[in-house]
Amino acid sequence: MxxxxxxxxxxxxxxxxxxxxxxxxxxxxxxCHKINLPTDDLGRHLTNGEIIWQTKSVAQTNLYSYTEPDFESxxxxxxxxxxxxxxxxxxxxxxxxxxxxxxxxxxxxxxxxxxxxxxxxxxxxxxxxxxxxxxxxxxxxxxxxxxxxxxxxxxxxxxxxxxxxxxxxxxxxxxxxxxxxxxxxxxxxxxxxxxxxxxxxxxxxxxxxxxxxxxxxxxxxxxxxxxxxxxxxxxxxxxxxxxxxxxNYGYDIVENxxxxxxxxxxxxxxxxxxxxxxxxxxxxxxxxxxxxxxxxxxxxxxxxxxxxxxxxxxxxxxxxxxxxxxxxxxxxxxxxxxxxxxxxxxxxxxxxxxxxxxxxxxxxxxxxxxxxxxxxxxxxKNKEKGVGLTFQSNASAEFLIKENLKGPIFNNYDIGSYLIYHLYPKEKVFVDNRPEAYPKDFFDYTYLPMQMNEETWQKIDKKYNFNIIYFTQQEGTWWGQSFLRQRLRNDGWAPIYADSQAVILIKNSPENQTIIQQYKITKENIIDKIIYLKDNNFKIQMDGVHLLDLIDRHDLAFDWCQELNKKYPDEGRVWLEMGYLKSAENNQASLEGSSQYLEKAIELGEDLPATYDQLGLIYFNLGQFLKAKSAWQQALNIDSKNQNAKDYLKQYEALNLP
Incomplete structure (x- = not known):
């Protein structure tokens, strides 16, 4: 022994x-991190489980969508x-x-x-x-x-x-x-x-x-x-x-x-x-x-x-x-x-x-x-430690339900499962994060074009008569971001809710005037509505910056970034955001400041092709042509398939610049 x-x-x-x-x-x-319900698939899985448990049957078609309800899945x-x-x-x-x-x-x-x-x-x-x-x-x-x-x-x-x-x-x-x-x-x-x-x-x-x-x-x-x-x-x-x-898989997702x-x-x-x-x-x-x-x-x-x-x-x-x-x-x-x-x-x-x-x-x-x-x-930095749900996971859906807002809802891909969990069967979704549950043509000729082309958007809006636009505020695609910015600038839609997770807009129609007058978010009141985000972790504070940027309050977003920069001086993402925000002002002083911020972001690890693409554009607008050329060449050194850098260099050569 x-x-x-x-x-x-x-x-x-x-x-x-x-x-x-x-x-x-x-x-x-x-x-050990919390569930981010708005962008997670879990909401749909829970609804699936509830329906199957109660009905003792498994659906054979796209149960949750009003756009493709009969599509076999x-x-x-x-x-x-x-x-x-x-x-x-x-x-x-x-x-x-x-x-x-x-x-x-x-x-x-x-x-x-x-x-x-x-x-x-x-x-x-x-x-x-x-x-x-x-x-x-x-x-x-x-x-x-x-x-x-x-x-x-x-x-x-x-x-x-x-x-x-x-x-x-x-x-x-x-x-x-x-x-x-x-x-x-x-x-x-x-x-x-x-x-x-x-x-x-x-x-x-x-x-x-x-x-x-x-x-x-x-x-x-x-x-x-x-x-x-x-x-x-x-x-x-x-x-x-x-x-x-x-x-039949019409939508590219990161995990694939x-x-x-x-x-x-x-x-x-x-x-x-x-x-x-x-x-x-x-x-x-x-x-x-x-x-x-x-x-x-x-x-x-x-x-x-x-x-x-x-x-x-x-x-x-x-x-x-x-x-x-x-x-x-x-x-x-x-x-x-x-x-x-x-x-x-x-x-x-x-x-x-x-x-x-x-x-x-x-x-x-x-x-x-x-x-x-x-x-x-x-x-x-992109996760929230602990168990349970992340900050404001249920807040946007609770607002929609409390105010008894009705569809049809045009939602983005990422938030589909979340809406299924909270709203089905009272409301169905336009799309959800199951590419295989929708025909490929739906993505190719409806969902993507309506976000990229204003004429297509108007045509689809007329077809379905949308009353609500419901997006994750950190929509990850360029077309989704562009579409959301266009709607926020359009008087035909009024933003009535925004938090660290989601943005809700309602059609500016006579029947919606009461809710619009009560909750409309404007450039003037946006800071008062989201100031509480400053008391949270880094990620949520950056979400606040993004909201200010979405609604074209670049000045407030930049001020917020400067405060973050004091807390996190070695965080490249803050410098990167400041660089992008400053470049939007598009004058000599702001462009010079933007180039310095982007250079610092690269030094701190944000050395991605997109950063060099943007830095090259800023150098070009400042008349620093050799620096612009060098930045775009560096983008190609990192990613030889970078089409933006190729296009910039092609235009550069066409101008016979040094």
């Missing part, structure tokens, strides 16, 4: 326990909605956040356990650093969290079968697959993982395939997973849905974009971590393939290759890469780590004894240093 306690409490064991706790705590810290995550709804009824929004944290911690813990058990502890621990950076890309409460969970379970049971081929625990995957097929569209990953594992065993045992119990079990499992996936409200249609979903595209639009540590992890993974397979005669990581190679390609195609696939990367690199480098350990022991026993203590201590220090990044305010 004394020996057991001595072994347990030795330095290495204590350090390992500490490191595991630190890793899990670091991951938990980035998961498969709810490929219907069971997730039911789970979220039932949990919400019991534990509320705060409980849902805690549920998400527990589930995703269980996922990471299981994958880390597999990585340590089959690989090397310190390699797995160090690999957790890029893995968690990558996982930080997807931390919201979505149906996909169940796909992460089942991916980890499949890994566990497949490796368990390899270690215990006589056991039948592997067949638990069949009922789990039934759940997965109804919880999230990525259910095919379980089938693919089983196929990859089966292929590895066929190649490994190719000389003794006949009556091989392991291959028989995996073959039966593979066929059973396909068959069980057919048990869903849509039958074979849902089974084939992953292959067909993008055939490649990291190669997004890296030029934003600074995202997950993208950098992904590229580093891919490089490390390739190196690890070099070591692994050198041991081909004794170790054939066919499954790991196929899984790594598939998730790497998936990650390069769409940023939403990053977590699946991370869940494979962690065990793959740990297992691949296990033998290399053991060989180094043996060689050090051979060289000098005393050096080996020192390294056994020093190396874990050094590695622990490195892990603490890097993970401490997640414990400061920087990571949460």
């Amino acid at each position: 004394k020996t057991t306690f001595k072994q347990f409490f030795n330095i290495q064991t204590t350090l390992k326990i500490f490191v595991v706790i630190l890793i899990l705590f670091s991951y938990a810290s980035i998961l 498969a709810n490929h995550h219907w069971l997730s909605g039911v789970v979220f709804y039932l949990l919400f009824k019991i534990i509320g929004f705060s409980g849902l956040v805690i549920f998400k944290i527990i589930l995703l911690l269980a996922v990471f813990s299981l994958v880390l356990f597999i990585s340590i058990r089959r690989g090397n502890f310190w390699i797995a621990s160090l690999a957790s650093i890029p893995a968690i950076y990558i996982l930080s890309e997807r931390t919201d409460l979505r149906p996909e969290i169940f796909s992460y969970f089942f991916t980890a379970l499949f890994l566990f049971f497949l490796y368990d079968l390899e270690e215990n081929p006589a056991k039948n625990r592997i067949f638990w995957l069949i009922p789990l697959q039934l759940l997965w097929a109804n919880l999230h569209i990525y259910f095919f990953i379980g089938i693919a993982m089983t196929a990859g594992f089966l292929l590895e065993k066929i190649i490994t045992h190719r000389k003794a395939l006949k009556n091989n119990p392991l291959i028989k079990k995996l073959s039966f499992l593979f066929l059973s997973l396909i068959a069980i996936s057919l048990i869903n409200p849509y039958g074979i249609k849902l089974l084939l849905y992953p292959l067909n979903i993008f055939k 974009k490649s990291p190669f595209f997004l890296q030029h639009l934003m600074h995202n540590p997950a993208i950098s971590a992904f590229k580093i992890a891919v490089a490390l993974l390739i190196i690890s397979f070099f070591f692994s393939f050198r041991q081909w005669l004794v170790f054939r990581p066919i499954f790991l190679f196929l899984a790594s290759l598939s998730t790497t390609i998936a990650g390069f195609l769409m940023i939403r696939n990053f977590p699946f890469f991370a869940l494979i990367f962690l065990p793959a690199i740990s297992i691949n480098l296990k033998n290399a780590a053991e060989r180094i350990k043996i060689e050090v022991e051979i060289i000098n026993e005393r050096v080996s004894s020192v390294l056994k203590i020093a190396l874990p201590c050094i590695l622990t220090g490195v892990i603490i240093l890097i993970f401490s990044h997640y414990l400061n305010e920087a990571f949460f």
Whole structure:
């Protein structure tokens, strides 16, 4: 017994326990943020769950839209909605956040356990650093969290079968697959993982395939997973849905974009971590393939290759890469780590004894240093720490309901699920954040053109006779921003509500005059209506700046930015905003000031192509032509496909400037 306690409490064991706790705590810290309901899908999932639970049926058409109500649409995550709804009824929004944290911690813990058990502890621990950076890309409460969970379970049971081929625990995957097929569209990953594992065993045992119990079990499992996936409200249609979903997908969303595209639009540590992890993974397979005669990581190679390609195609696939990367690199480098350990022991026993203590201590220090990044305010500048809902999540909908305002509502894409949650069935939406639930032509010829073209807007407005325009105030597209600014400048519409989340406008018609007189937001009263935002965190204060900018109070927005600049002198986004606001004045002094602000923003990390594009324009208007040319060339150095910079340089050359 004394020996057991001595072994347990030795330095290495204590350090390992500490490191595991630190890793899990670091991951938990980035998961612990509030739900931003206006831009989240959760509202629609809760409404889905409520309707399904009450009616005991799953809708076959676009239930929530008045524009395309009869369009056939498969709810490929219907069971997730039911789970979220039932949990919400019991534990509320705060409980849902805690549920998400527990589930995703269980996922990471299981994958880390597999990585340590089959690989090397310190390699797995160090690999957790890029893995968690990558996982930080997807931390919201979505149906996909169940796909992460089942991916980890499949890994566990497949490796368990390899270690215990006589056991039948592997067949638990069949009922789990039934759940997965109804919880999230990525259910095919379980089938693919089983196929990859089966292929590895066929190649490994190719000389003794006949009556091989392991291959028989995996073959039966593979066929059973396909068959069980057919048990869903849509039958074979849902089974084939992953292959067909993008055939009718008329709206581009950020999560479906490649990291190669997004890296030029934003600074995202997950993208950098992904590229580093891919490089490390390739190196690890070099070591692994050198041991081909004794170790054939066919499954790991196929899984790594598939998730790497998936990650390069769409940023939403990053977590699946991370869940494979962690065990793959740990297992691949296990033998290399053991060989180094043996060689050090051979060289000098005393050096080996020192390294056994020093190396874990050094590695622990490195892990603490890097993970401490997640414990400061920087990571949460776009998130709100804690559980429950973010600031003003329900405020705009509560205003609409309290004032008994009626549609038809023209809403933007992002806020659709929020309106479904608060207003259905009394009001339906123009659009919501399900591209597959609307015909592609709807986006191509209605939703997008009506925001880009005034004539099209007037035509569609006449068709539907909109009474309300309801947008997220941080609408992320240039056409949405442009449309919102045009409506705010148009006397035909009156802004009656604005907060850190949303903007509501009402048609300036005789029947709406009472509400307009009571709540109309003007350039003169805007500051009084949103002054309270100054008492909140950085993100919400920046939302206030954006509202002032939207309503063309650039002077007040600039003053607000200057106050923020005093609090956050090293925050590049404040300098960037000041640069844009100052350039709007378009006189010599303001342009000179704008160039200085943008230069400072670039110095503080806002060195994106769009910043250089704007800086080049300002230099050009100041007559500093060589600086303008240099700025646009720098934009192209960062992103060779930057069309704005190409157009500016083409015009520059046409003018025969130096």
